Amino acid sequence: MLLRNTKVAIIGAGPVGLTMAKLLQQGGATAIVYERDVNAAARIWGGTLDLHKKTGQRALKKAGLLDQYFALSTAMGIKFADQRGTILVTKTPTAESQYDNPEINRNALRTMLLQSLLPGTIHWNKRLTTLETSDRKWILGFLDHTQAAVDVVILADGGLSKMRHFVTETSVEETGSFIVQGDVSNPEINCPELYRLCDEHRLMVAYGGYLLVINPLNNGTMTYGLVFKKPAEWSGHHPLDFNNRLAVIEYFSEQLDGWSDLYKGLFKVTEKFVVLPTRKLPLHNTWKSNRPLPITCIGDAAHLMPPFAGMGVNIGLLDAMILSENLTERNFASINDAIFDYEQQMFVYASAASKQSSENEMKMHDAGFQFQTLME
Incomplete structure (x- = not known):
């Protein structure tokens, strides 16, 4: 050997x-x-x-x-929804696809x-x-x-x-995208309506240049990622302090114009945000x-x-x-x-x-x- x-x-x-x-x-x-x-x-x-x-x-x-x-x-299956909270397509695991x-x-x-x-x-x-x-x-x-x-x-x-x-x-190299990640503990209590909408499926929402991906079943935690293209005004750096929880909540609540409060409410019950530029x-x-x-x-x-x-x-x-x-x-x-x-x-x-x-x-x-x- x-x-x-x-x-x-x-x-x-x-x-x-x-x-x-x-x-x-x-x-x-x-x-x-x-x-x-x-x-x-x-x-x-x-x-x-x-x-x-x-x-x-x-x-x-x-x-x-x-x-x-x-x-x-x-x-886990996956649900595709629109920005208003309407489910468009649902894909649920079958006996053949569960593995x-x-x-x-x-x-x-x-x-x-x-x-x-x-x-x-x-x-x-x-x-x-x-x-x-x-x-x-x-x-x-x-x-x-x-x-x-x-x-x-x-x-x-x-x-x-x-x-x-x-x-x-x-x-x-940076690819030009950012992902803001957050966890919500006890989602059935802290965001019950969204938790019920997921119904043990991953949920994906795309609108206005943002993509939201939610997993409600991560060891008792709802985990999500918000993906977006790096804004032009963030050239060289991003002005948002991601350690300032209230500032992050305010910023993305404004950015997600046209999105249901069902999704915006995620930010309000997130204790910590992590921002990750995507790299390759x-x-x-x-x-x-x-x-x-x-x-x-x-x-x-x-x-x-x-x-x-x-x-x-x-x-x-x-x-x-x-x-x-x-x-x-x-x-x-x-x-x-x-x-x-x-x-x-x-x-x-x-x-x-x-x-x-x-x-x-x-x-x-x-x-x-x-x-x-x-x-x-």
Whole structure:
């Protein structure tokens, strides 16, 4: 096996990094995950994730975790509504489609993956600050002034990875969209009318250049995202202080002119807002060939893309499956050859997913946007 007597460091304990560790351990390799979160109890903020049959579910099946995923996830339909609160189309899961892409809470997914790993796999509170080579080893330096020596580094630390320059000099770019995300606790009490309208379905509303996506079932929380094109007057910065809750409520209540108070009421019962400019990492087949020691990227660290096709984590899990198979099952002359083969495959399928995500983003900003264009 290529990884005999070899220590692999995985940077980042997101779904992709943890799945990578599980698959490597399953193949008999030694894998350690270094994560900046303080401990396993650190809450992961954000909406649910849906894993697709041909990508994310394939990786979990390989890891022997697919049945657990189905047990922890919820098959959700989707409702398309207009700005007045009228339902236009409803799509409800069937017995045949319930396993296509059920939604799972991010924290539930992390817990499932953590429990599948060998004891001691995760080293918590390890924020990577330096990466150097010495005596044919990678020397990892952390914020707490500790170090670790490993043979292979796999960067799974997200789109803003600090050490990606060892692999590629490509820079992350903003796409021109913003997403304002919020959570509403106890939605059946705090926004009962909207909660009933959702009726255990995701809800999508598009009007006036804004797209609202609501998930009422995120571990007792209603999670939503409001997507819009960056206003011209926000060039270089955005003047709105998203830490000022009242200012955010006032701003978007004015911006959503013509929208029902049913939707505007969401802002009034949101305790905290997070604004995220959507970003992408262009993929080029020009990743560095002269890396000092084996190192590569998976997940958003490799191919950050706009979240408008539901492909990001799914493509990342496919990365983990293909790379782990190359390293533990297939016959390559060297670790670098196995990494190179993974990267050549990844450039193809991740580029296609990124293209689809970008096309969907452009459609949503079109004045004549219709939901069915995203379903084609």
